[in-house]
Amino acid sequence: MKETIERLRSSGIARIEAASHAADLEEVRVALLGRKGEVTGLLRGLKDLDSAERPAAGAELNRLKLELDAGLTARAAQLADSGPVAGPGWDLTLPGELPAGEGSNHPLITVLEEICDIFYGMGFRRGDGPEVELDYYNFTALNFPDDHPARDIQDTFFIDEKRLLRTQTSPVQVRTMERMEPPLALVVPGRVYRNENADASHSSEFYQIEGLVVDTAISLADLKSTVDTFVRRFFGADEPTRFRPHFFPFTEPSVEVDMQCVACRGKGCGVCGQTGWLEIMGAGMVHPNVFKAAGYPEDAYTGFAFGMGIDRIAMLKYGIGDIRLLYENDLRFLQQFRGVS
Ligand code: DAH
Numbered sequence: 001m002k003e004t005i006e007r008l009r010s011s012g013i014a015r016i017e018a019a020s021h022a023a024d025l026e027e028v029r030v031a032l033l034g035r036k037g038e039v040t041g042l043l044r045g046l047k048d049l050d051s052a053e054r055p056a057a058g059a060e061l062n063r064l065k066l067e068l069d070a071g072l073t074a075r076a077a078q079l080a081d082s083g084p085v086a087g088p089g090w091d092l093t094l095p096g097e098l099p100a101g102e103g104s105n106h107p108l109i110t111v112l113e114e115i116c117d118i119f120y121g122m123g124f125r126r127g128d129g130p131e132v133e134l135d136y137y138n139f140t141a142l143n144f145p146d147d148h149p150a151r152d153i154q155d156t157f158f159i160d161e162k163r164l165l166r167t168q169t170s171p172v173q174v175r176t177m178e179r180m181e182p183p184l185a186l187v188v189p190g191r192v193y194r195n196e197n198a199d200a201s202h203s204s205e206f207y208q209i210e211g212l213v214v215d216t217a218i219s220l221a222d223l224k225s226t227v228d229t230f231v232r233r234f235f236g237a238d239e240p241t242r243f244r245p246h247f248f249p250f251t252e253p254s255v256e257v258d259m260q261c262v263a264c265r266g267k268g269c270g271v272c273g274q275t276g277w278l279e280i281m282g283a284g285m286v287h288p289n290v291f292k293a294a295g296y297p298e299d300a301y302t303g304f305a306f307g308m309g310i311d312r313i314a315m316l317k318y319g320i321g322d323i324r325l326l327y328e329n330d331l332r333f334l335q336q337f338r339g340v341s
Pocket of ligand 1: 305
């Protein structure tokens with residue numbers, strides 16, 4: 001009995017302290033001292049105790065009751081002092097104590113819009129697609145074989161057997177071609193997800209911009225001139241670019257595009273890992289199987305596609321050393337981009 005009383009004493013006091021307004025405090029009072037309260041229950045149980053134990057237990061319980069009662073009264077006074085949250089005489093339209101700072105675009109959105117604007121200037125339109133995507137559009141329609149490692153649960157956040165969080169913006173290619181006939185020129189910015197451990201250069205969510213151009217006589221030279229125009233307009237100077245052969249299931253041939261390092265102008269530095277080049281996108285000529293998945297007639301069209309990570313570009317542009325800063329929404333970080341556009 002003694003132990004039960006002790007336990008109730010410390011938990012009761014803690015609950016009283018924790019009550020943050022009058023209604024909370026009243027609930028605590030009822031739970032402890034109300035007709036069905038815990039202390040009241042113990043008092044009622046006294047009659048069942050051994051007659052030897054009863055007087056001491058009764059005295060202890062009464063002391064507890066007085067203590068809790070005093071605690072409740074003191075806490076009620078404290079809460080009343082800190083004033084009502086709202087009530088008569090309060091002007092809720094008065095400004096708060098913290099200044100309401102001016103908002104601004106997130107640096108990723110600023111860069112995303114800037115990139116899209118450059119492509120609009122070349123005649124592209126904007127496309128869109130879902131972040132919760134079907135396995136079919138994210139992989140199968142893009143010519144990924146069933147056993148391709150990118151489908152692996154380690155890379156992809158699967159929702160169920162058929163649905164996943166898109167790992168790339170490329171699924172919007174087939175979704176769009178299913179609905180529209182060439183000529184097509186579109187950019188699709190959006191968020192993508194991969195099951196990565198976060199570090200300074202990896203995040204499990206990031207942004208890409210997909211590009212797709214389809215018509216009757218599109219060539220690799222069109223891809224090269226489009227990329228060069230973009231790099232010149234975005235980075236200002238006449239930065240050279242280069243194509244390196246690569247592999248993507250949905251393009252043939254496939255390339256990775258590098259631009260000369262903006263930090264060292266090709267000499268080699270920490271930003272470019274001493275190579276003088278920065279990889280900025282994957283690209284290539286649309287694979288015939290992708291046209292087939294979209295329902296286009298065989299051999300009727302050619303096209304190029306590219307996919308670019310926006311985070312890397314924003315980090316290069318603003319000298320941001322850690323990708324996680326872009327997703328933590330720390331105001332001290334974000335406020336540095338006020339007035340930047
Ligand atoms: N989807 C690729 C990725 O996330 C990037 C990419 C490469 C997109 C080549 C393309 C492309 O459209 O043609 O790694």
